[in-house]
Amino acid sequence: MSTTTIHRPRAAAQDRTAHRAESVLLDVVHEHGGAMRSYALLLTGDHAAAQDVVQEALVRAWRHSDELVADRGSVRGWLLTVVRNLVTDAARARAARPQEVDESPTTVPQQHDHADRVVAALTVRDALARLSPEHREALELVHLAELSIEEAAAVLGVPAGTVKSRCHYGLRALRQVLTPAQPGPRPDGGPLVPRARAHAHAHAHDGRGAPAGRGATHRTHRTHHADGTTRRTTVPETPTPRSPHLSPGEHFAPVNGFTMHYTVRGAGPVMLVPASGWGPAVSHLVPLPVLEEHCTVVYFDTRHSGASTGPEQADQYTLQHFTADIDALRVHLGAERVFLAGHSGGGHQVLAYGTEHSDHLLGIIAIDAIVAADDVRTAELLRRIEAKRAEPFYREHPDYVDTAVALMSGGGERRPTIQEVLDATGAFYFHRPELAADAFSRMEFDDTVLAYSQASGFQSENLLPRLSRITVPTLLLYGEDDFQCDPVTQGARAHAAVPTSRLELIAEAGHMPWVEQPAAFAAACSAWFAQVPA
Missing domain, CATH: 3.40.50.1820 (Alpha/Beta hydrolase fold, catalytic domain)
Incomplete structure (x- = not known):
């Protein structure tokens, strides 16, 4: 009887802890699962790899459910930090071992035509890649992973004002990258030419009419x-x-x-x-x-x-x-x-x-x-x-x-x-x-x-x-x-x-x-x- 009396409270406590962890995990998936998947996909570029990362991150969230409470910092910031760390660790592990070779599939899966979406995604990813790392990371966290400015600041370890500034200028630079160059008028009033060429034309001669690049000094x-x-x-x-x-x-x-x-x-x-x-x-x-x-x-x-x-x-x-x-x-x-x-x-x-x-x-x-x-x-x-x-x-x-x-x-x-x-x-x-x-x-x-x-x-x-x-x-x-x-x-x-x-x-x-x-x-x-x- 004494043994039964001692163990019942422990079992009940464990049940309550497990139930609380499961409840927290369900809330995490509901509120932050989409942001975690988007961020993992952005970092890995692969749906299967992104899913693996999210699953491992959720396992860690379950193990640390006591930390995922509102009064102990940003839940989403904590989760996305885990996602980023997992991707970084995986990349380092791959670099330390021989390159993996995928097996050829025995059957060819059915392909759906998502050409427009793929082109758009690749265009945006290419444009993001041309930004500075700091501006790209701020945009990824705030606009793709849907973090607040404060949450992104916590993830990056910088002031919130810095994140806001990086997002502002990052978006402006991104628009410039994505917008095709507009033609500009020729200096001589002729047909339209690209602005870059018009700029070069303006430099083509010095004040005396000598071609540029031939010793012109003023x-x-x-x-x-x-x-x-x-x-x-x-x-x-x-x-x-x-x-x-x-x-x-x-x-x-x-x-x-x-x-x-x-x-x-x-x-x-x-x-x-x-x-x-x-x-x-x-x-x-x-x-x-x-x-x-x-x-x-x-x-x-x-x-x-x-x-x-x-x-x-x-x-x-x-x-x-x-x-x-x-x-x-x-x-x-x-x-x-x-x-x-x-x-x-x-x-x-x-x-x-x-x-x-x-x-x-x-x-x-x-x-x-x-x-x-x-x-x-x-x-x-x-x-x-x-x-x-x-x-x-x-x-x-x-x-x-x-x-x-x-x-x-x-x-x-x-x-x-x-x-x-x-x-x-x-x-x-x-x-x-x-x-x-x-x-x-x-x-x-x-x-x-x-x-x-x-x-x-x-x-x-x-x-x-x-x-x-x-x-x-x-x-x-x-x-x-x-x-x-x-x-x-x-x-x-x-x-x-x-x-x-x-x-x-x-x-x-x-x-x-x-x-x-x-x-x-x-x-x-x-x-x-x-x-x-x-």
């Missing part, structure tokens, strides 16, 4: 003015870009261990334009028409910004990392010498690059660039903010200045997001404060890279002592009303330090002169290009 531009006069300007011409890496449109490139996103526009010698580096995507700079009139402009998202991926270690975002990325992109594009242009933190990058690599440069355009974040700059910044109290906008919003200064001074319980900072201080960036809301609404930010770059000390280096090493023509462009990178402590001091520089101030413009004064901005750039020696 190109002539004609600028028509309102008074009816025409001005001819000459800029140095590098050999016509033939690399597919420089074809018009969006590209992804492996750079220093991450995947860089860049967009190519315009015609002429290559010009690289980085994002600011601390969080915004480069898209807010696109297009800059005056630069595209003179150069093949390569706008690129710096590490972890926009559509570029990046390391998840804060110490990988120093100024040295950003300048190394510029040089790696130049090498990837096959360009021996390039122009550089950068705004704000991007200007900080291109000037720093110029101090080390002038031999690879044709010239530099630094737009409202930060060169020295020192006490002199801080004093001028505060003076300019205080002076704004007398302006009409700030008289109508009497608390604006004090609220902004309090937020900029820090000391809160948490670090404000980029959007919160811009909501509080955005008007300061413009001579006409009413432009701020629309301008910043068009920008994309990554708060993760802001934290990384701040931890790395990016933009904190004083470049003034080494700016004299720059030996190429350099245009320093500053809005007269810029409070952040002001024309006095930044522009004037940089001009004094760079022996080959030209300083241009744009009246009635703040931190983004191409937005507030596009004509004056274009005229300053064109005048500088006209003076660049051939």
Whole structure:
């Protein structure tokens, strides 16, 4: 009797545990089975292999049913991680043993015509394969395996904002891959020709009519003015870009261990334009028409910004990392010498690059660039903010200045997001404060890279002592009303330090002169290009 009394509770407990595991497994199959099968099929490309993977994953789910509860993380994320690990383990096992040979079937199975579906599937798989691994994996998890952004972030081990950004840019790149190239008009008004050929035709002769590739070293531009006069300007011409890496449109490139996103526009010698580096995507700079009139402009998202991926270690975002990325992109594009242009933190990058690599440069355009974040700059910044109290906008919003200064001074319980900072201080960036809301609404930010770059000390280096090493023509462009990178402590001091520089101030413009004064901005750039020696 005693034996029976002891074992009955254990048997009952085991029955309850088994029943609970079976119940959990049935729920898993019902809610997540489809996503598991889709993900396994995507990874293996084989229905039978995918089914085997799903069955093994369900066995593991049954064994660990106590972990599959809502308050212990994402169930779907856990399951798909198991699926991915099983596929990875199987691939490694196959690589370690001789190749398997399938037996010939004794009977030929009946075949159904699924040609359209097969072609569509292969087309999408081929398009996905052309994306960067990071963007492809995010799309697979969110759009094919049907994970939420948070679940995909848990599977990938990255912030949710990073997954959202990768999906956004991955879909945009995927649409570009799947959309056939559209024809463009011939430059001479003739029949339609493909855009790539039209682009090549634009490079076919230099300004003197000499065929490109036969020693042509410069190109002539004609600028028509309102008074009816025409001005001819000459800029140095590098050999016509033939690399597919420089074809018009969006590209992804492996750079220093991450995947860089860049967009190519315009015609002429290559010009690289980085994002600011601390969080915004480069898209807010696109297009800059005056630069595209003179150069093949390569706008690129710096590490972890926009559509570029990046390391998840804060110490990988120093100024040295950003300048190394510029040089790696130049090498990837096959360009021996390039122009550089950068705004704000991007200007900080291109000037720093110029101090080390002038031999690879044709010239530099630094737009409202930060060169020295020192006490002199801080004093001028505060003076300019205080002076704004007398302006009409700030008289109508009497608390604006004090609220902004309090937020900029820090000391809160948490670090404000980029959007919160811009909501509080955005008007300061413009001579006409009413432009701020629309301008910043068009920008994309990554708060993760802001934290990384701040931890790395990016933009904190004083470049003034080494700016004299720059030996190429350099245009320093500053809005007269810029409070952040002001024309006095930044522009004037940089001009004094760079022996080959030209300083241009744009009246009635703040931190983004191409937005507030596009004509004056274009005229300053064109005048500088006209003076660049051939």
